[in-house]
Amino acid sequence: MNDKSKxxxxxxxxxxxxxxxxxxxxxxxxxxxxxSPMIFTKPTHALVEMNDDVVVFPGSRGSVHYEAExxxxxxxxxxxxxxxxxxxxxxxxxxxxxxxxVQDRLKAKGHPWLAAKGFRNSATIGxxxxxxxxxxxxxxxxxxxxxxKEVQRGNVKDMVFDLQQIVNFVGINYGLAAGDVIYTxxxxxxxxxxxxxKLEVWWADQSLGRLTVKLDS
Numbered sequence: 001m002n003d004k005s006k007x008x009x010x011x012x013x014x015x016x017x018x019x020x021x022x023x024x025x026x027x028x029x030x031x032x033x034x035x036s037p038m039i040f041t042k043p044t045h046a047l048v049e050m051n052d053d054v055v056v057f058p059g060s061r062g063s064v065h066y067e068a069e070x071x072x073x074x075x076x077x078x079x080x081x082x083x084x085x086x087x088x089x090x091x092x093x094x095x096x097x098x099x100x101x102v103q104d105r106l107k108a109k110g111h112p113w114l115a116a117k118g119f120r121n122s123a124t125i126g127x128x129x130x131x132x133x134x135x136x137x138x139x140x141x142x143x144x145x146x147x148x149k150e151v152q153r154g155n156v157k158d159m160v161f162d163l164q165q166i167v168n169f170v171g172i173n174y175g176l177a178a179g180d181v182i183y184t185x186x187x188x189x190x191x192x193x194x195x196x197x198k199l200e201v202w203w204a205d206q207s208l209g210r211l212t213v214k215l216d217s
Contacts, residue, residue: 007073007090007128009049013179015042015123016170017069017096021160021185025067028188037161037169040113042096046123050094050201050209055121057193059215062101064193067186068144068152068201069096070137071125072163074180078171084134084163087176093142093201093208094125096183100192123183126201126209134163140204143187146197154187 019038020031048055057064075089096117103116134156143153156163166184170176193199197213 007179007181009044009047011179012044012047012181013177014174015044015046015181015183016040016174016176017042017117017183018161018166018185021166022154022158022187023160024188025186025190028190033160037166039170039174040117042118042123045120046118048121048124048211050124050126050199050211052210053212054214055124055211056214056216057097057121058099058119059193059195060217061099061119063099064215065098065100065190066144066146066151066193066199067096067098067190068142068154069094069183069186070142070154070156072131072182072184073128074176074182075178077178078167078176080172082167082171084167087167087171088131089178090128091131091137091203092126092128093144093203094123094183095144095199095201096186097122097124097193098190124201124209124211125181126203126207129203129208137163142201142203144189145200145202146193148198148200151191152187152189156184158187159185 071094073090099116137156200210
């Protein structure tokens with residue numbers, strides 16, 4: 001990866017996330033598939049790199065679910081009509097961690113999801129790779145292994161809203177610029193983490209990052 005495409009945690013400005021962007025994932029949680037991109041955000045304090053370290057998650061607040069996702073770094077300011085190929089500078093695979101019990105309670109009350117989605121360490125990222133083109137992203141799968149067992153596998157071609165639709169929606173409604181990152185949704189297979197789980201995100205069967213789970217109590 002060249003220096004231009006690198007993005008450190010200190011460089012990140014906004015974290016946009018797309019909910020229910022894979023039909024089978026929506027179905028496994030009993031959710032309807034949205035008719036337009038469902039966007040939520042996380043604070044930058046949620047970001048943590050997957051550097052084969054022990055990472056602490058708030059297990060004292062109920063089940064912590066993993067959601068492996070393709071993550072894209074924005075390299076320039078979005079303008080109407082701009083393509084993903086012009087906008088993205090890098091990609092990786094990360095985890096959108098969710099306090100599922102907390103989220104269920106918030107949804108039942110019609111409240112925002114921040115408490116379930118925005119806690120510290122809830123947005124992990126693997127090693128950044130240089131982005132070449134949208135078409136190239138279709139050529140390989142991404143996913144997650146836990147304790148060396150594959151639990152999730154996905155491909156951008158299976159998204160409800162493709163990368164260009166996501167970029168247009170976020171860019172027009174909220175704005176996109178260098179330093180922003182986009183989590184693009186998770187395929188089916190999400191589940192709860194356990195103490196000591198070893199997580200590995202991958203792209204094209206090549207590891208992009210690892211961490212070991214520590215649940216507080």
